[in-house]
């Protein structure tokens with residue numbers, strides 16, 4: 001069934017080398033075709049994990065082998081080996097764009113590279129649409145690059161066949177989908193869709209490449225679905241995305257029009273000025289890989305990270321949840337629709353999302369019917385436990401969503417835990433309804449609910465070393481200048497925060513690892529800036545300062561009174577304002593209170609005696625150096641793997657945080673960040689090869705020992 005005679009269908013002709021990627025149902029290897037020594041990629045598709053009929057798969061692989069376009073990955077040939085379908089393809093030595101962003105560009109690419117990548121992808125779409133195909137899975141994870149800057153769209157044929165069988169990416173009650181990229185008409189049953197759905201996904205992919213993650217990616221899948229249908233289309237923001245050209249913004253806006261009939265065809269889009277001025281990929285794309293280690297080493301690093309994340313699953317649930325919350329807020333661009341994941345995600349939606357969700361029941365009811373809406377209500381927090389699948393019988397047919405089941409029935413008497421939470425919410429005068437309340441929350445969150453979080457907004461309130469900025473900037477009216485009370489309250493807040501999240505309280509640019517999951521390679525990590533993105537307007541209005549993962553809003557600002565940090569010492573007591581962090585270990589600052597009876601207003605209005613101002617300034621200075629010490633100590637306490645992890649998340653500790661208005665410094669910082677990332681990757685790959693060498697040497701040593709033992713007639717050797 002090979003489309004190219006030069007590659008045989010004999011598995012023994014192929015030597016599989018390193019793993020270079022994996023997706024929902026396949027692992028991809030770099031391989032040698034032994035008869036000619038050609039390097040190829042072999043995608044091993046686990047047939048047990050896809051319920052498609054083998055004939056369908058064969059037929060589709062055949063179609064794939066007929067595809068002939070420089071920007072579409074074709075299959076040279078495919079054949080069955082045990083329970084796997086092997087698809088032999090050209091090897092794309094730099095992997096997918098998503099991969100690349102994850103390794104080295106967490107905040108996305110620069111416009112020239114984006115223009116080139118998108119133009120090549122659009123040529124591929126134009127070709128496929130002309131041939132009567134819809135790709136249906138256009139995303140950065142499916143755009144492959146090689147070291148010449150060649151761009152190819154992948155994951156066409158075989159995935160399409162799975163689509164046809166209605167079983168795309170599904171195994172048992174788990175399937176993986178990418179709702180962030182799906183066009184509104186694809187998500188709405190009955191509306192039908194055509195190749196314009198690819199244009200929508202193409203627009204989303206443009207945003208993904210620009211920001212390092214797809215829009216709405218921080219939300220649970222069902223929420224994404226609703227937001228795609230209900231909200232205004234996402235786009236490049238004229239303020240936030242100042243660095244991008246008008247023509248790029250315009251092009252994205254053209255793709256992301258909800259009415260599919262108003263979207264341009266691929267052919268028309270190619271004529272847009274943005275693409276007319278796009279640079280040849282061998283100029284702009286090739287630059288992206290300069291200084292990076294080989295693909296397989298990058299993949300290995302990401303896998304190490306995944307393994308570490310898997311280990312997290314063994315952590316006590318509250319800590320684990322805290323960490324997945326961290327990842328959740330940074331955003332992921334692919335969703336694992338695993339039931340357990342969904343539950344976890346449902347339990348992690350911020351309170352503010354609850355506001356947004358309040359009309360979701362009605363919307364769901366009108367869009368999908370009573371059953372879906374009820375399940376949504378029952379699931380809490382706008383996440384449905386999908387046990388059905390997005391199915392589709394053939395190209396162009398509308399997608400249907402078979403639903404659903406709620407694990408935590410939000411009905412009185414059926415689940416005591418839910419009732420308890422509800423009761424607590426009533427008692428505290430908090431909102432209560434099936435949509436809004438975190439009925440699947442972990443114990444820690446319930447505790448918060450039950451203890452009453454007053455003005456503390458758990459998901460927006462962050463801990464971390466206190467910085468004086470907040471002190472000097474906030475309005476003084478709400479504050480009581482009583483240091484005792486402050487200490488008391490801050491420790492209460494910290495207790496609450498600990499109850500809510502128990503999150504490691506990194507204050508600097510260190511990032512937490514992402515959750516390990518089968519497709520985490522396809523889940524890019526957003527920069528810490530992503531959390532800022534995730535703050536809604538309401539909270540932004542109150543926002544005074546963002547401290548690490550936590551923000552200080554004017555509502556809780558009185559708690560963060562002007563208590564300077566006077567020293568850093570090893571963590572000593574539970575009563576310290578900042579508690580032990582899960583990952584940070586010992587080096588948590590203990591804030592001591594300096595004598596201070598003056599309000600920040602006094603400090604800033606010039607009425608303050610110089611000596612007092614000096615004391616404050618000295619305190620500030622001490623605090624800054626204490627924070628620097630803390631960062632250095634944190635770095636020293638990090639395990640190499642954690643360090644690599646943090647680095648791969650694109651956040652190197654010594655980098656300064658720059659204000660958004662300071663574009664130049666920011667660019668310089670991210671440039672430096674990228675360089676450092678490259679260095680770290682390089683060091684890491686050297687470490688790996690040294691480890692390999694060491695293992696080989698050890699093996700040799702063992703063999704020599706054995707030989708010596710034999711020669712000396714069984715004497716003992718150590």
Ligand SMILES: Nc1ncnc2c1ncn2[C@@H]1O[C@H](COP(=O)(O)OP(=O)(O)OP(=O)(O)O)[C@@H](O)[C@H]1O
Pocket residue numbers: 020021022023024025026027028041043073089090091092093095096099141142144154155159169176519522
């Ligand atoms: N020809 C190739 N050359 C190099 N790397 C590749 C090649 N094909 C795929 N990869 C890598 O393997 C990863 C997984 O491949 P692919 O997307 O085909 O698997 P999948 O199971 O279909 O994934 P998905 O979850 O996106 O459906 C890709 O994201 C890419 O990084």
